[in-house]
Amino acid sequence: MTTSTLINRRIVLASRPVGAPSPDDFRFEDGPVSEPSDGELLLQILYLSLDPYMRGRMSDARSYAKPVAIGDVMEGGTVARVIRSRHPGYREGDIVLSHSGWQSFALSDGTGLRKLDAQAAPVSTALGVLGMPGFTAYAGLLTIGQPKPGETVVVAAASGAVGSVVGQIARIKGARAVGIAGGADKCAFVRDELGFDAVADHRAADFAAQLAAACPEGIDIYFENVGGHVWDAVFPLLNDFARIPVCGLIAQYNAGPDAYPGPDRLPSMMRGVLSRSLLIRGFIQREFVDQRPAFYREAAEWIASGRLRYKEDFVDGLDRAPEAFIGLLEGRNFGKLVVRVAPE
Amino acid sequence: MTTSTLINRRIVLASRPVGAPSPDDFRFEDGPVSEPSDGELLLQILYLSLDPYMRGRMSDARSYAKPVAIGDVMEGGTVARVIRSRHPGYREGDIVLSHSGWQSFALSDGTGLRKLDAQAAPVSTALGVLGMPGFTAYAGLLTIGQPKPGETVVVAAASGAVGSVVGQIARIKGARAVGIAGGADKCAFVRDELGFDAVADHRAADFAAQLAAACPEGIDIYFENVGGHVWDAVFPLLNDFARIPVCGLIAQYNAGPDAYPGPDRLPSMMRGVLSRSLLIRGFIQREFVDQRPAFYREAAEWIASGRLRYKEDFVDGLDRAPEAFIGLLEGRNFGKLVVRVAPE
Numbered sequence: 001m002t003t004s005t006l007i008n009r010r011i012v013l014a015s016r017p018v019g020a021p022s023p024d025d026f027r028f029e030d031g032p033v034s035e036p037s038d039g040e041l042l043l044q045i046l047y048l049s050l051d052p053y054m055r056g057r058m059s060d061a062r063s064y065a066k067p068v069a070i071g072d073v074m075e076g077g078t079v080a081r082v083i084r085s086r087h088p089g090y091r092e093g094d095i096v097l098s099h100s101g102w103q104s105f106a107l108s109d110g111t112g113l114r115k116l117d118a119q120a121a122p123v124s125t126a127l128g129v130l131g132m133p134g135f136t137a138y139a140g141l142l143t144i145g146q147p148k149p150g151e152t153v154v155v156a157a158a159s160g161a162v163g164s165v166v167g168q169i170a171r172i173k174g175a176r177a178v179g180i181a182g183g184a185d186k187c188a189f190v191r192d193e194l195g196f197d198a199v200a201d202h203r204a205a206d207f208a209a210q211l212a213a214a215c216p217e218g219i220d221i222y223f224e225n226v227g228g229h230v231w232d233a234v235f236p237l238l239n240d241f242a243r244i245p246v247c248g249l250i251a252q253y254n255a256g257p258d259a260y261p262g263p264d265r266l267p268s269m270m271r272g273v274l275s276r277s278l279l280i281r282g283f284i285q286r287e288f289v290d291q292r293p294a295f296y297r298e299a300a301e302w303i304a305s306g307r308l309r310y311k312e313d314f315v316d317g318l319d320r321a322p323e324a325f326i327g328l329l330e331g332r333n334f335g336k337l338v339v340r341v342a343p344e
Numbered sequence: 345m346t347t348s349t350l351i352n353r354r355i356v357l358a359s360r361p362v363g364a365p366s367p368d369d370f371r372f373e374d375g376p377v378s379e380p381s382d383g384e385l386l387l388q389i390l391y392l393s394l395d396p397y398m399r400g401r402m403s404d405a406r407s408y409a410k411p412v413a414i415g416d417v418m419e420g421g422t423v424a425r426v427i428r429s430r431h432p433g434y435r436e437g438d439i440v441l442s443h444s445g446w447q448s449f450a451l452s453d454g455t456g457l458r459k460l461d462a463q464a465a466p467v468s469t470a471l472g473v474l475g476m477p478g479f480t481a482y483a484g485l486l487t488i489g490q491p492k493p494g495e496t497v498v499v500a501a502a503s504g505a506v507g508s509v510v511g512q513i514a515r516i517k518g519a520r521a522v523g524i525a526g527g528a529d530k531c532a533f534v535r536d537e538l539g540f541d542a543v544a545d546h547r548a549a550d551f552a553a554q555l556a557a558a559c560p561e562g563i564d565i566y567f568e569n570v571g572g573h574v575w576d577a578v579f580p581l582l583n584d585f586a587r588i589p590v591c592g593l594i595a596q597y598n599a600g601p602d603a604y605p606g607p608d609r610l611p612s613m614m615r616g617v618l619s620r621s622l623l624i625r626g627f628i629q630r631e632f633v634d635q636r637p638a639f640y641r642e643a644a645e646w647i648a649s650g651r652l653r654y655k656e657d658f659v660d661g662l663d664r665a666p667e668a669f670i671g672l673l674e675g676r677n678f679g680k681l682v683v684r685v686a687p688e
Contacts, residue, residue, distance in 0.1 A: 056619070063619040064584065227614055240408065246618050252611050262606015267596050269610055270571055273626035274590050275400075275407040280624040282617035 003042070003084065006033035009318055011102035013068045017058055020254040020329065025058065026074070026322040033105045041087045043080035043098055043106045048318065048339040049127035050076070050325045051161070055253040064284050074102035074321075077132060078341075079116065079123050090115075097126045102321055104341055121303065123344070128336035129310035130299055132285060133161035138295045139288035140245035141166050141223060142173075144281045149174030151220035154211070154237075156180040156230045158190045158199065159311065161336035162247065165299075166223045167196045168308050175221070178214045180230055182331050189334075194309055200233075208233040218242075227251045235269065238276060246282040254329055311335030347386065347428065350377035353662055355446035357412045361402055364598040364673065369402065370418070370666040377449045385431045387424035387442055387450045392662065392683040393471035394420065394669045395505070399597040408628050418446035418665075421476060422685075423460065423467050434459075441470045446665050448685055465647065467688070472680035473654035474643055476629060477505035482639045483632035484589035485510050485567060486517075488625045493518030495564035498555070498581075500524040500546065500574045502534045503655065505680035506591065509643075510567045511540045512652050519565070522558045524574055526675050533678075538653055544577075552577040562586075571595045579613065582620060590626040598673055655679030 007030050014027040036042045057068045057075050068075050078101070082094040087110050090096070097114040100106035116123045121130055128134060147153055153170035157163040158179025167177035167190070179190040179199045187199045198214035200207055211233045218239040224231070228251025238244075252259070272278060302308035313335040315324040321339050328337050351374050358371040380386045401412045401419050412419050422445070426438040431454050434440070441458040444450035460467045465474055472478060491497055497514035501507040502523025511521035511534070520541045523534040531543045542558035544551055555577045562583040568575070572595025582588075596603070616622060646652035657679040659668040665683050672681050 061615075061619075064621065224614075227611065231610075231614075246614065249611075249614055249618055252615070255611065258607075260606070260608035260611050262604070262608050263602075264604035264606050264608050265610040266575075266608070266613055267571065267593075267599065267604050269613075270568075270575075270590065270593055271596070273624060274593055275405075275626070277408065277626045277628060277631065278624075279626075280617060280622075282619070282621045282623075284621060287621065 003033050003035050006105060007031070008033045008103055008105040010073045010104075011318065011321055012071055012073055013058060015070065016060060016067075017254075019256050021055070021058060021322075021326055023322050023326070028319070034107060036084050036086045036107055038086050040107050040109050041082050041090050042084040043078075043096065043100060043108055044083045045078045045080045045100055045104055045106065045318075045341040046095070046344055047079040047124045047127055048076050048102060048321060048341050049078065049131070050315075050321065050328055050333075050337040050339060051133065052248055052250040052253065052328065054325065055250075055329060075099070076101045077127050078106075079126055080106070081342075095123050097131065102318065104318055120300065124312060124314075124338050125310065127338055128161050128312060129165060129303065129308065130296065133336065134165045134299055134310075135288075135292060135295050136247050136285040137162045137165035137223075138169060138299065139285050139291050140247050140283055141169055141221070143288055143291070144245035144279075144283060145221040145223060145243045147173045147175040147221055151175045152178060152215050152217055153221040153223065154178045154180065154215065154219050154234060155223040156202065156226040157250065157331075158194070158196060159186040159334060160225075162225050163223070164190070164194055164310060164335075165308065166225075168194055168302075170221070171195065171197070172302060172307055178211070178219075180211065180226075186334060189311070193311075202230055202233075212237060221245075223247070225250065232265075235272060238272065238278060240276045242276065242278050244278065244280045246280060247285070250329060313337050314340050316340045347377050347379050350449060351375070352377045352447055352449040354417045354448075355662065355665055356415055356417055357402060359414065360404060360411075361598075363600050365399070365402060365666075365670055367666050367670070372663070378451060380428050380430045380451055382430050384451050384453050385426050385434050386428035387422075387440065387444060387452055388427045389422045389424045389444055389448055389450065389662075389685040390439070390688055391423040391468045391471055392420050392446060392665060392685050393422065393475070394659075394665065394672055394677075394681040394683060395477065396592055396594040396597060396672065398669065399594075399673060419443070420445050421471050422450075423470055424450065425686075439467050441475065446662065448662055464644065468656060468658075468682050469654065471682055472505050472656060473509060473647065473652065474640065477680060478509045478643055478654075479632075479636060479639050480591050480629040481506045481509035481567075482513060482643065483629050483635055484591050484627055485513055485565070487632055487635070488589035488623075488627060489565040489567060489587045491517045491519040491565055495519045496522060496559050496561055497565040497567065498522045498524065498559065498563050498578060499567040500570040501594065501675075502538070502540065502543065503530040503678060504569075506569050507567070508534070508538055508654060508679075509652065510569075512538055512646075514565070515539065515541070516646065516651055522555070522563075524555065524570075530678060533655070537655070546574055546577075556581060565589075567591070569594065576609075579616060582616065582622060584620045586620065586622050588622065588624045590624060591629070594673060594675075657681050659683045661685075
C-alpha cells in the first residue's frame with residue numbers, strides 16, 4: 001500500500017443545523033493522503049467515536065470549545081493504526097488513541113496521542129468505557145457526586161456510554177444505582193446485565209411514578225446527562241444536600257430558540273436549590289485530567305473482575321456516521337456508539 | 345416590675361398569605377407573663393430581627409424548616425434582657441441572643457441562648473452584621489464562593505444585611521465587589537459608604553447594561569440572595585467556573601403558583617451550567633456552624649478596623665413589625681431591619 005494510492009474520505013460540516021441535524025448538514029470529500037514529513041506519522045482510522053457533545057460543535061452558540069468551522073472535518077475521538085512513521089516515538093503497526101475526526105486517514109505530529117495495548121483490552125474501548133465517556137462518569141460521579149454507601153444515585157441514558165459506567169461505579173462504591181432508559185430492551189439490559197438496583201422507563205406513561213417507586217428514600221445524586229423531561233421526574237425526589245453533576249443535556253441539543261414557551265421552571269428550580277441545599281455543577285472531564293491515571297488503573301481492574309461491564313454499538317463504514325449520529329441524538333443507539341472505519 | 349403586671353404581646357400567624365402578606369395575615373394577642381420555673385429564665389425582648397426567610401415560614405411549602413403553625417407566634421431572632429432568672433447560667437440584666445419570635449416577653453430554659461457583651465458592640469448587631477445575616481454572607485462567600493484576588497464578586501440587595509457583608513468581605517479577600525441595589529440612595533451608599541468597586545441600579549431601565557459595564561471581566565461569583573429579574577442580567581456575564589451560592593430568593597417569595605408563565609428559562613440555564621462549568625449551591629448558614637467562632641472573631645476585628653461597615657434600619661415598636669416586614673419584601677428597608685421592642 002503506497003500513500004499515493006490512498007484516498008482520504010473526510011466528512012465535513014456543510015451547514016449549521018437548526019434543530020435536529022439532517023444528512024445535508026454533512027458533506028463527503030475525497031482527497032489525497034499526504035506522506036508524513038519528518039517528525040510526523042500517518043494514521044489510518046480504525047474506529048470513530050460518536051458522542052452527543054458533537055452536536056454542540058456543529059453550533060456556534062457559546063460553549064466550552066470552539067465550534068467546528070463550516071467546511072472543516074467533523075471533530076471526534078478515534079482509534080487509529082500508524083501506517084507510516086517518521087516520528088521516533090511510534091512504529092508502523094502501533095495502535096493509538098487520537099482525535100482525528102470523521103475521516104479515514106490523518107497526519108499527526110504525535111501531540112495528544114496515546115498508545116493502546118491491544119492485548120489489555122479491545123482497542124475500541126478506548127473510545128468508551130476506558131476512554132472519555134468512562135472517565136466522564138468516573139470523575140463526575142466521584143469528584144462532584146461523592147457517593148456514600150447506601151445513597152441513591154440516579155442516572156439517565158443508563159445503557160449508554162456514560163450512564164452505564166455511572167451506575168456501576170455507584171454500586172462499586174456501595175450506593176444504590178437507579179437507571180433511566182428508553183424502552184423495555186434497554187431497561188432489561190440495565191437491570192439484568194449491568195446490575196443496576198432498579199430501572200425506570202422514560203418512555204412509559206407512568207415514568208415519574210416508576211422513578212419514585214425506584215427511589216423510596218429519594219435521590220442523593222442525580223447524574224445529569226440528558227436534560228429534558230427526565231428532570232421533571234427527578235426534581236421532586238431530590239433529597240436535601242443532593243448533588244447534581246451535569247455533563248450533558250442531549251434531550252435539548254436539537255431544540256431551537258423557541259422550543260421552551262413555558263411555564264418557566266427556573267424559579268421553582270432555584271427555590272428547590274435553596275430549600276434543599278442542592279449542588280448543581282456543570283463539568284467537562286478534562287478539568288479532572290489529573291485523575292486519569294487512577295481511572296485507567298481502576299477501570300481496567302473493574303473490567304477484569306467483571307464489576308464493570310460495557311456494551312458497544314458498532315456501525316460499519318465511515319459513510320454511515322452522519323446517519324448514526326442523527327440516531328444517537330434520538331436515542332436510537334444501544335450502548336456506546338462506534339463507527340468501524342477500517343478493519344482492525 | 346412584678347411579673348403579674350406584665351402583659352405579653354404576641355404577633356401570631358393568622359393565615360397563610362397567597363402572594364404578598366397583608367396585615368390581616370397577622371394577629372395581635374395579649375396575655376399574661378408566666379413566672380419562670382426552676383431552671384428557666386424570663387426574657388424581655390429588646391430587638392426583633394426581621395428577615396426575608398420569615399416569608400417561607402408563613403407558607404407550608406416544602407422547605408428546610410417547618411412552617412409556623414396558624415395561631416403560633418411568628419418566628420424570629422431576638423436580643424433580650426434577662427429580667428428573672430432561675431437558671432444558674434444567667435443573671436438578671438444579662439443581655440442574650442435568643443430566638444423568641446415576634447413577642448415582648450418569653451420564657452427560656454437557656455437552650456440556644458448566647459450571652460452578648462454590650463461593651464464590645466451594640467447588641468442589635470447580633471441580629472445583623474455580627475449575627476445570622478453576617479454569618480450567612482461569610483460562610484456562603486468563603487466556603488462556596490471561594491473568592492480569589494482579582495475576581496469579580498456580584499451581590500444583590502447590596503445595602504442589605506447579607507449583601508453589604510458579602511461585598512465588603514470580597515474586598516477584604518482581594519476581589520472586586522460589584523453591588524446591585526434599588527435606587528440612587530442605596531446605590532450611593534453601597535459605593536461611597538461601603539466602598540464597593542462599582543454598583544448597578546436594578547430599578548434603572550438600563551440595569552443590564554450598567555451591570556455589564558461594572559463587570560468588564562465578567563462575574564466569577566454571584567452571591568444569589570434575591571432571584572427574580574436580576575438573574576437575567578447576571579447570567580450572561582458569568583465566567584467559566586463561576587460559583588453561585590444561593591441563600592435567598594426574596595424577589596420570588598411572594599409569587600403565586602402561576603407567577604411564571606414563560607418562556608421557560610430552565611433549559612438555557614442548564615445549558616449555561618454545562619457549557620461554562622458553573623457551580624450552583626443552595627445553603628443555610630447553620631450547615632457551617634463550625635465556622636461561627638472564626639466568623640465572630642474576624643468580623644469583630646474587621647468592624648473595629650473600619651473594614652466592615654453596617655447600617656441598621658430601626659423600626660420602633662413591636663406593633664409595627666407586620667408593616668415593616670411587608671415593606672422588607674418590597675425592598676423598602678434601607679439596611680438591616682430591626683424592630684425596637686423595648687428600650688435597651
